[in-house]
Amino acid sequence: MxxxxxxxxxxxxxxxxxxxxxxxxxxxxxxxxxxxxxxxxxxxxxxxxxxxxxxxxxxxxxxxxxxxxxxxxxxxxxxxxxxxxxxxxxxxxxxxxxxxxxxxxxxxxxxxxxxxxxxxxxxxxxxxxxxxxxxxxxxxxxxxxxxxxxxxxxxxxxxESVPRVARMLLLSTCDRQQATIERADGPGRVLLRLQLPTRPDPQSYRDWTWVACPITLPPTVPADAALHLPTLRPHQGSVRADLPHTHPVPKTARTGHTVALGVDWGLNTLLTAGAVRLHDDGRINALGAGGMFRAAGVLAKQHRLRRLSEFLRAKADQYRRLTAGDEQHALAAKHTVLSDEIAYVSARRSSLNGALAWAAARWAVDQAVAAGASVIYVEDLRSLEARGMGRTINTRLSQQVRGQIVDRMRHLAAEAGVAVVTVPARNTSRHCPRCLTPLRHRKAPDRPTTPGWKWAICPTSRQHAPRPGDAGHPPPPDPRGRRESVRRDTLTRTGGGCAAQPTGTRA
Structure with a gap:
């Protein structure tokens, strides 16, 4: 043992x-x-x-x-x-x-x-x-x-210099003379057998022995999945196994979609999704009010770690300039400690971003499955360059893990037979989603004359919206406590028309 x-x-x-x-x-x-x-x-x-x-x-x-x-x-x-x-x-x-x-x-x-x-x-x-x-x-x-x-x-x-080499074992390139894997007696258990050295510098083949490693599968691996040899990675005194497996999934369709899920990006609300149905006569109806994926706590922690990383890197750069490469300098030991702390904070940020990407992708796919959608449409914001919104918001936009979320979304959607389509983001915030009229972007719904990017107001609502004070339509309450300051173009048109609505973040 x-x-x-x-x-x-x-x-x-x-x-x-x-x-x-x-x-x-x-x-x-x-x-x-x-x-x-x-x-x-x-x-x-x-x-x-x-x-x-x-x-x-x-x-x-x-x-x-x-x-x-x-x-x-x-x-x-x-x-x-x-x-x-x-x-x-x-x-x-x-x-x-x-x-x-x-x-x-x-x-x-x-x-x-x-x-x-x-x-x-x-x-x-x-x-x-x-x-x-x-x-x-x-x-x-x-x-x-x-x-x-x-x-x-x-x-x-x-x-670029020669890249660093990761410490891992690609067992998938080996045959049965080096490693084997098979399911064990209990459910969710597999047994990995491989040859490992008994010393760091094996002198002969006698220094290589077989080792049996029992592995407990996570619940995400189906019981009927075909298992393949994993990749082993030493990590902080333990061994992690990246275990690939194969199992049948529904085939995604390229055309013929009638129910779709649209996913939009935001700042505090990371994802906003809504399902629609396409009828034979060309009409599109919304299915429900949609949903929002809010991760304010995780994003706040992410920004705290980013600020800590920037502070540590600035301090390490200062130590590097003072020591000038002298390992005998009094600050050399402190620089080493800072380097280790920077690596630790970077690992925490990577782990947090990975967990956030998996959670957001799982939420979007679950929304599609619950609505019966066969396709997910998401904006392609790979080339988004945040600028013109202040240093804080620009930095927050640049730090979002949109690419990771889309990659994980494709992976999870493939298991459910749902296609993922990226849509060019150009002009997606310019037109009203109901009447395709160019929107007016404002700072707040009760301040329609103040330019901004957070709220969008459809101008056609001014032509069809009932006037405040008409019969059956009393003036709406003002968020600041004054009833007379609300403009007509912030009211909802009767019959499901256009209205002021919050928008996602755009470049």
Whole structure:
């Protein structure tokens, strides 16, 4: 019997061996020529490369050896090749993006005109549908290199150094001689068997022994799902297993939707959703009043952690300037402590963002399932650039995890057979959803003449709304206690017409 700490130690020894070989492979082939060869899909003889990265690297003759005197089997080397191949293949897109930005370098990197935007999008593969924020981020990266070295970089591999290697074991690349997985006797229990070293530097195959690891499945894994070999990750004295599984799900339809769920983004109210039904004659009726996903507490904690992270980073930068790289300086120890605290706060922020993204996506999918919707429409705000709303609101908008929420929403909706469609956000807040008349955006419903972005007022309501004081329509109460200050265009038109309504956040 092995304790959890001993198991984590032995998995960590194996992960260190794999990470060392991965780092060697990346350092050897971190150049444009090798990355282009791997991304081309053909070897040096013109033959097609296999889809598995480990087999493709072996075909190309790219391999890594363990440290001298250390004995590992071919499955350990295969895991190292697979991890390195995945990293190198994912580099091709960033290399093409950097090459396109360098080719269409603007006269003023801080601000491109319309022609320069067209030029850079034409130079980047798939640039027509690429968010502008991605191009701007790559431009800032190249500008920082230019400021530091006084020249333009040749390619991505001058701008970025060899990436860090994650400590993990990709058991999916192994066969039964290295790892097996099968369901145990009890429900929700599986047994993972794998070979692990008994010392950090195994000298022979006798230093590798089989270890049986019982795993309890979470309730999200169906009982009839087909299980696959997991990815093991040492984490703070324990071992985490990313267990993939396969099970049948309903097929999503591309057309023929009659019930849809529209999801809108907000600031304090992160998501607002409403279901509608399309009739045969073209009419669209709303199903209920919709719902809101409010995560004010989580967002407040997220902003507190962000402010703490900014404070710690500013203090660490000051210590770095004072120490000037001297490890014997009196502030060097404090700088080390601050670096560890920054990593801890960053991990907390990542964990909080991940939990928020899963919760918001689950809520949206549950709303669609409850309404019987077969499709979810959500705005594509990947290129949203918050500006003009004050420093606080701009920062809060930039920190939202919209991309993660949409990715998780696609994953969860696929299990329910619901399609997810992203809609361009242009002009979605400009027209009234009922009569398509251009809206007037104001600061508050009782201040219709004050420009703002939080409330939208339909001007057609002034033509059809009953006057205050008419029979059966007394003046509505004023939020500030005065009945005479409410304007007609904030009243709801009889018969379900247009009215003032709160809007989501827009760029």
């Amino acid at each position: 092995l304790s959890s700490s001993v198991l984590a130690e032995r998995v960590g020894w194996c992960a260190d061996l794999v990470a060392g070989m991965v780092a060697e492979l990346l350092a050897t082939h971190w150049n444009a020529t090798d990355v282009d060869v791997l991304a081309s899909g053909e070897d040096y003889g013109g033959r097609r490369l296999p889809s598995n990265a480990c087999v493709a690297l072996r075909r190309l003759g790219w391999t890594a050896e363990p440290p001298e005197g250390v004995r590992v089997n071919d499955r350990i080397v295969r895991m190292a090749r697979e991890q390195a191949g995945r990293v190198l293949r994912s580099t091709e897109w960033r290399a093409d993006l950097t090459a396109g930005v360098l080719k269409a370098w603007p006269a003023d990197p801080a601000k491109r005109d319309a022609q320069e935007w067209d030029a850079v999008r034409a130079a980047v593969p798939g640039g027509q549908h690429l968010p502008s924020s991605v191009i701007k981020a790559r431009t800032r990266q190249i500008t920082a290199f230019l400021r530091k070295h006084g020249r333009m970089p040749a390619d991505l591999f001058e701008v």
